[in-house]
Amino acid sequence: MDEFVKSRIKQVRKGDQNAFGEIVELYKDKVFQLCFRMLGNSHEAEDISQEAFIRAYINIERYNIDRKFSTWLYRIATNLCIDRIRKKKPDYYLDAEVAGTEGLTLYSQIPASQLAPDEEVSKIELQEIIQNEILKLPEKYRAVIVLRYIEELPLLEISKILDLPIGTVKTRIHRGREALRKQLRHI
Amino acid sequence: MNRCPEIITEYMHEYLDGEILPEHKNILTVHLKSCADCRQHFQELEKSIALVKSISHVQAPADFTQKVLMNLPKEKKKVSVKRWFSRHPVLTAASIFSIFMAASLLSHWSGDDFSVTKNPDLVIENNTAIVPEGETVTGDIVVKNGDIRIDGKVDGSVTVINGEIVNGESYMASAGQVKGDIVEINEAFEWLWYQMKHIFESTMNMLTGKE
Numbered sequence: 364m365d366e367f368v369k370s371r372i373k374q375v376r377k378g379d380q381n382a383f384g385e386i387v388e389l390y391k392d393k394v395f396q397l398c399f400r401m402l403g404n405s406h407e408a409e410d411i412s413q414e415a416f417i418r419a420y421i422n423i424e425r426y427n428i429d430r431k432f433s434t435w436l437y438r439i440a441t442n443l444c445i446d447r448i449r450k451k452k453p454d455y456y457l458d459a460e461v462a463g464t465e466g467l468t469l470y471s472q473i474p475a476s477q478l479a480p481d482e483e484v485s486k487i488e489l490q491e492i493i494q495n496e497i498l499k500l501p502e503k504y505r506a507v508i509v510l511r512y513i514e515e516l517p518l519l520e521i522s523k524i525l526d527l528p529i530g531t532v533k534t535r536i537h538r539g540r541e542a543l544r545k546q547l548r549h550i
Numbered sequence: 551m552n553r554c555p556e557i558i559t560e561y562m563h564e565y566l567d568g569e570i571l572p573e574h575k576n577i578l579t580v581h582l583k584s585c586a587d588c589r590q591h592f593q594e595l596e597k598s599i600a601l602v603k604s605i606s607h608v609q610a611p612a613d614f615t616q617k618v619l620m621n622l623p624k625e626k627k628k629v630s631v632k633r634w635f636s637r638h639p640v641l642t643a644a645s646i647f648s649i650f651m652a653a654s655l656l657s658h659w660s661g662d663d664f665s666v667t668k669n670p671d672l673v674i675e676n677n678t679a680i681v682p683e684g685e686t687v688t689g690d691i692v693v694k695n696g697d698i699r700i701d702g703k704v705d706g707s708v709t710v711i712n713g714e715i716v717n718g719e720s721y722m723a724s725a726g727q728v729k730g731d732i733v734e735i736n737e738a739f740e741w742l743w744y745q746m747k748h749i750f751e752s753t754m755n756m757l758t759g760k761e
Contacts, residue, residue, distance in 0.1 A: 395610035547598040
C-alpha cells in the first residue's frame with residue numbers, strides 16, 4: 364500500500380488530480396472519523412476534513428515522501444480540528460456554577476433524556492453518550508484519545524502526528540483515560 | 551484505594567499502553583488479586599476504552615471525494631494530456647515516433663558548432679570566416695553557424711547556414727566578388743522550423759481532441 368500511495372503522490376506532484384482522488388478515497392473515512400469525533404458534528408467534520416485534503420494537495424511539495432503519508436495527513440487534520448475547537452470555544456462552561464445558585468451547574472438545567480430505570484439504553488443513545496464524554500475532554504486529551512482508540516494508532520505515530528515527545532503523549536493518554544473512566548464507569 | 555501506592559495506577563497505564571515490563575506486570579497482577587478497589591479501577595479503565603472503541607465506525611459522506619476534487623485549484627493542462635497518453639498507448643507510440651523524427655531533423659539543423667569548408671586561404675576569426683583582401687579563394691565555401699566576410703574574391707559558390715555575410719555592404723557588392731551563387735539558409739531553416747512546429751502542434755491537437 365505504501366508503494367501505491369508513493370506512486371500516486373508522485374503523480375499528484377505533477378499536478379494529476381485524478382491520482383489525488385485515489386488518495387482521498389483511501390483516507391476519507393479515517394480523516395472524516397477523526398474530525399467527527401474531535402468536533403462532534405458531521406457538518407463541521409465534513410468541512411474540516413475537506414479542508415484537510417485540500418491543504419494536503421496544495422502543500423504536497425512540502426510532504427517528505429520517505430515518511431508515512433497518513434501521519435502527515437492526520438497531522439493536518441488534527442491541527443485544523445484543534446484550531447476549530449479553540450475558535451468556537453464558548454465563554455461559558457456547562458460545568459461552571461450558575462450565578463446565584465449553590466452547586467447548580469448548567470448541566471442540571473439541560474433536561475436529562477428521561478429513561479425508565481429498567482429501560483435498555485439503545486445502541487445509538489449509548490454512542491451519543493460516549494461521543495459527548497469524549498467532547499467534554501479538553502482538546503489536548505481529546506486528540507490523543509481519538510487517535511489512540513478511534514483511529515487505533517500506535518503511540519509513536521501519535522507522537523509524530525502531534526509533534527510531541529512520546530512521554531507527553533503517554534501522560535495525556537493516561538489522564539484522558541482517567542477522565543473517561545470517571546465519566547463512563549456508571550454506564 | 552487511597553492507601554494503595556500510586557505506582558500501581560502507573561502500572562495499569564503501562565499495561566494498557568502495551569509497554570509493561572514483566573516484573574511490573576507481576577506486581578500489578580499480585581496486587582489486583584488482593585485489592586478490590588484497584589481491581590475495580592482497572593476494570594473501569596478497560597471498560598471505558600472498550601466503550602470508546604465501540605463507536606469507531608464512521609464513514610465519510612458519499613460525495614466526499616467528488617467535493618474535494620471540485621474544490622482543488624485548477625489542474626495544469628499538460629497533466630490531462632499526459633494522462634490521456636497513458637490511456638492510449640498506440641497513439642502515444644505514434645506521437646513519440648513523430649517527436650523523435652522531428653528531433654532528429656532538428657538536431658541536423660540546429661547543431662550550433664561553427665564549421666567552415668577547409669581552405670588554406672581562409673582566415674577564421676571568432677566564428678567568422680574571412681576571405682582576406684587581395685586573395686582569391688578557389689572552390690565552394692560552406693559556412694555553418696557563423697558568418698563570412700568577403701574582402702577578397704571567391705572563385706566558387708558561398709553557402710551560409712545559420713549565419714550571414716558581413717561586410718557592411720549589400721549582397722550586390724559581395725556578388726561581384728563571388729563567381730558562383732550566394733545562398734543564405736537562415737530563411738529556409740526558419741521556414742522548415744515553422745513547418746515542423748506547425749505539423750507537430752496540429753498532430754497534438756488532433757490526438758487530444760482539443761481546439
